[in-house]
């Protein structure tokens with residue numbers, strides 16, 4: 001499905017360190033602002049404990065996870081929308097993503113330069129959010145000029161767009177508030193989509209804390225309360241620690257996590273949060289050759305889910321053979337689920353459920 005999550009934030013807050021931990025790409029993550037200039041992209045498997053359990057039953061030749069793409073973007077400073085720092089180029093990189101992971105510095109370390117010489121998550125978040133809102137404000141003002149002309153000729157869509165811009169979008173952006181927190185109806189959302197705005201993208205905050213900074217951390221609390229007010233998700237991680245964990249081999253990693261009292265790397269939480277942010281879910285195909293996870297939108301129908309594998313599967317869709325994840329595990333696989341009467345044949349209106357194990361029947 002090609003889902004892209006952009007990593008944004010002020011310079012030198014730990015974006016590339018996080019990116020390296022996620023992708024094991026080994027790009028430069030050094031202690032100076034604007035270390036990253038060109039964006040770096042990397043594909044990351046979405047961790048799913050259910051897949052392992054399915055594979056234990058099916059014993060396939062191979063397992064394939066579903067994936068998500070992360071893009072590490074250059075640091076943004078105040079005035080970026082007017083060309084400061086790396087300016088508009090940076091904003092164009094964000095425009096191409098589906099969701100935003102906003103990294104906020106919540107660690108104290110005098111050796112690591114902060115561009116404003118202070119650690120202040122609230123001020124940092126405001127700088128980034130203001131720049132994104134200013135960029136959108138500019139796009140919306142341009143659009144208003146354009147539609148004002150066409151609206152005079154009586155064009156219905158132009159009239160609707162003009163009203164939306166004047167009554168809702170521009171007032172919101174003038175307050176430096178994001179478009180995603182506006183309540184909009186379906187028609188308005190369709191119009192907004194054509195504007196390719198930045199502040200409409202689903203956003204989560206990544207609080208980058210010290211190794212000891214997960215509990216009793218007022219900096220983290222600040223990020224949590226800002227996010228709560230916006231209805232956004234927060235994931236607390238220590239980028240530096242994660243990049244060290246990522247370099248270990250599997251056995252060492254388990255031991256290290258155990259010593260830290262962690263069940264899984266913090267990265268897995270970042271990836272899953274990105275997945276939830278975009279309202280995505282997973283279904284599985286399970287055969288002796290391979291057990292594979294696939295990504296679909298929540299609410300996708302069986303033919304749409306088939307289309308993720310191949311467009312021919314969608315076009316020639318006949319039926320889906322479905323077993324829920326719980327049944328698959330409870331009855332120890334397909335045969336057991338069949339014997340228990342838990343194997344279903346579903347038609348084109350079936351709405352896929354998270355974790356479903358599906359086999360598609362189709363014509364070619």
Ligand SMILES: Nc1ncnc2c1ncn2[C@@H]1O[C@H](COP(=O)(O)OP(=O)(O)OP(=O)(O)O)[C@@H](O)[C@H]1O
Nearest residue numbers: 011012013014015016017029030031034035036075
């Ligand atoms: N949780 C943390 N605790 C302490 N130091 C950290 C932490 N996370 C990152 N750092 C350090 O901060 C410095 C900057 O990290 P990094 O290069 O990842 O930042 P960046 O956001 O990508 O910067 P730029 O915008 O300049 O590309 C590095 O020296 C890194 O080791």
Ligand SMILES: [Mg+2]
Nearest residue numbers: 015016035036
């Ligand atoms: Mg960087």
